[in-house]
Amino acid sequence: MNNSSIQSTVKEIFSEYIERKGHRKTPERFAILDEVYSQNSHFDVEQLYIHMKNKNYRVSRATLYNTMDLLLDCGLIIKHQFGKNIAQFEKAYLFKQHDHIICTTCGRVDEYCDPRIHEIEKTVAGMMKYSISHHSLYFYGTCEACQKTK
């Protein structure tokens, strides 16, 4: 599935969600969805605000926060809280789940995917009686290059 068909698919999902919930289909909401799905990495509300402002699309922070809640609720984005007090978001539709490993010496970040994390998720969900929506997993250590120079 290419980028433009992803964009139109998520628009449909969002549209259907808004109808189902009895909300209104405002142009701002779809403009924000577009902006979110044109991001290629993690982003925060302020970045969205700046990006949209630079494109001369006038939208308020209040509306951005409001819309992020809707996108979260219908599962089109994931929210992270990586240490700092800034909420970080990430598009969630059709993107391969991945986790990160960080080198604490040089700051390098690599990605990997291990299916066993989903098995742990299922076990924990059952054991703790939670309905789990997402997870965040980081490994910290020293990468190959940094081990050699030690």
Place this chain on the structure above:
Amino acid sequence: MNNSSIQSTVKEIFSEYIERKGHRKTPERFAILDEVYSQNSHFDVEQLYIHMKNKNYRVSRATLYNTMDLLLDCGLIIKHQFGKNIAQFEKAYLFKQHDHIICTTCGRVDEYCDPRIHEIEKTVAGMMKYSISHHSLYFYGTCEACQKTK
């Protein structure tokens, strides 16, 4: 190791750390360490502040934040950011490794331990050629009580 010997051991660790870093051994810092190690669960800075105030130990929030940084730096506590914008802490010396699952509705935090995370760690370390020192893993979802009230 019982509680009081843990208390005196962490005091030594902290003392040695302060010396090594050329900081000063103020009574406030040790009083805060004591308070931290008398907590039995996660806590935030405001809770420490209230507890110490109730014991008529006068300490400012600024000093609490300052000291938390030192305790983090020498590994005597761990800092978490469970969704909300409140930093939560946890004592780290001699306590069993565990991971967390957070209810995104009510903020409740539960703990569990699944050994498979260590297997993933070994696999990822080999595959990515990292020497891994630690990890952070959080599951997010809805707890049993919140599912019922939906």
Place this chain on the structure above:
DNA sequence: TTACCTGCAAAGGGTTTGCAGAGTC
């Protein structure tokens, strides 16, 4: 037309900072 939604600005709440006085080394 009727709510709901938006933009704006002010308020909230956790954390950080600036400064004067206190206390460690």
Place this chain on the structure above:
DNA sequence: GACTCTGCAAACCCTTTGCAGGTAA
């Protein structure tokens, strides 16, 4: 005695809220 640390309060920053005008249904 020098310089860091503390306490206090104000400043900061991200997020939420209140309100008046706008707009989808």
